[in-house]
Amino acid sequence: MRILVDYRPALRERTGVGEFVHGLATALCAETGSPDTITLFSSSWKDRLSPELPVELPTVRLADVQIPVRALMWAWNRLEWPPVEWLAGEHDVVHSQSPMLIPTTQGARVVTIHDLDFLRHPEQMAAEIGRDYPRLARSHAKRADALIVSSRYAAGEMTRELGVSASRVYVCPPGRPDWAVSVAARQAVRRGATILFMGTLNRRKNVGTLLEAYARLRSQVPSAPRLVLAGHTTPASAPWEARAKEAPLAGHVEITGYVDLARRIELFADARMLVLPSYEEGFGLPVLEAMACGVPVVVSSRGSLPEVAGGAAVPIDPDDAEAMTAQMRALLDDGQADSAAQRGLLQASKYSWTACAAAARTAYASAIEVHAHRG
Numbered sequence: 001m002r003i004l005v006d007y008r009p010a011l012r013e014r015t016g017v018g019e020f021v022h023g024l025a026t027a028l029c030a031e032t033g034s035p036d037t038i039t040l041f042s043s044s045w046k047d048r049l050s051p052e053l054p055v056e057l058p059t060v061r062l063a064d065v066q067i068p069v070r071a072l073m074w075a076w077n078r079l080e081w082p083p084v085e086w087l088a089g090e091h092d093v094v095h096s097q098s099p100m101l102i103p104t105t106q107g108a109r110v111v112t113i114h115d116l117d118f119l120r121h122p123e124q125m126a127a128e129i130g131r132d133y134p135r136l137a138r139s140h141a142k143r144a145d146a147l148i149v150s151s152r153y154a155a156g157e158m159t160r161e162l163g164v165s166a167s168r169v170y171v172c173p174p175g176r177p178d179w180a181v182s183v184a185a186r187q188a189v190r191r192g193a194t195i196l197f198m199g200t201l202n203r204r205k206n207v208g209t210l211l212e213a214y215a216r217l218r219s220q221v222p223s224a225p226r227l228v229l230a231g232h233t234t235p236a237s238a239p240w241e242a243r244a245k246e247a248p249l250a251g252h253v254e255i256t257g258y259v260d261l262a263r264r265i266e267l268f269a270d271a272r273m274l275v276l277p278s279y280e281e282g283f284g285l286p287v288l289e290a291m292a293c294g295v296p297v298v299v300s301s302r303g304s305l306p307e308v309a310g311g312a313a314v315p316i317d318p319d320d321a322e323a324m325t326a327q328m329r330a331l332l333d334d335g336q337a338d339s340a341a342q343r344g345l346l347q348a349s350k351y352s353w354t355a356c357a358a359a360a361r362t363a364y365a366s367a368i369e370v371h372a373h374r375g
Contacts, residue, residue, distance in 0.1 A: 027357035063088035115282030145367035175353030180292035201237035291344030
């Protein structure tokens with residue numbers, strides 16, 4: 001197969017979607033002897049693909065076009081033009097990392113949809129997403145030859161909310177990171193000293209309840225570890241940032257902003273636990289990363305988080321600050337933390353990038369068949 005993968009989410013700062021596409025691309029290129037040709041597509045006026053990519057992925061083909069990404073997205077989403085063949089050559093399958101199809105004259109079309117928060121809260125989305133996704137996503141999903149999601153929960157959302165046949169939805173969970181092995185070894189010797197949240201500070205991440213639960217924890221255990229909120233701030237996070245500067249949280253909460261991979265590894269190495277109390281997650285990559293690092297996790301009972309955490313955590317109602325406090329306090333006990341860490345390592349071992357790439361290849365092959373049948 002000649003496979004084109006939209007690499008733009010990994011072009012600059014890699015959030016969860018960027019990590020997914022980079023991990024998938026790496027795994028697709030890792031199969032020795034594969035007859036497949038993998039092309040990574042990117043578009044930007046100023047930012048270029050990393051010069052390290054050809055070294056890291058020597059078998060990959062790069063299509064790095066100097067076109068403003070907003071202009072290209074407007075033309076692709078609204079006009080469904082120009083065809084990607086004009087920019088990157090011919091391919092058997094074209095894999096978009098968003099709900100929006102990439103125009104192509106002949107290739108099968110695959111989209112990845114991690115969650116449907118853009119349908120429920122379009123006002124909280126970036127301009128292009130809030131403008132185009134709610135209006136166009138259903139149509140594009142139905143015309144896609146295959147859909148890729150990262151959890152069984154997300155697969156159910158596609159069939160219920162978008163009306164897509166379950167036979168065209170493929171679950172391709174991300175894999176555990178290679179770098180987690182060294183962090184787990186450090187955690188086994190000495191437990192970390194912080195309570196970690198990782199993710200963009202938007203409304204669905206429910207940071208307000210986390211701050212309330214942490215304030216309760218400090219009132220019960222004055223020596224509780226400091227709380228680190230690691231991720232991009234947003235307009236919605238302004239009240240949380242203000243609250244973190246007031247008593248009783250002042251001096252005990254750190255807000256880092258976006259963290260790169262090196263800093264993320266440091267944060268996991270120094271984490272006593274990870275808390276992700278989200279209202280909605282299509283997967284929840286920080287939970288998998290934490291478990292693979294031997295870091296105990298506290299997760300909400302919403303979205304995909306119970307599925308991803310498995311037996312590593314007892315999911316809690318995201319609005320129940322008292323229950324969240326109780327779980328954080330329990331993990332301050334070394335015995336309970338060690339037990340939770342072992343359960344997490346076992347759960348994380350079920351996720352691999354090799355399996356993700358194999359599932360994606362199945363989706364690609366099916367998409368080509370569907371596309372041929374559709375004519």
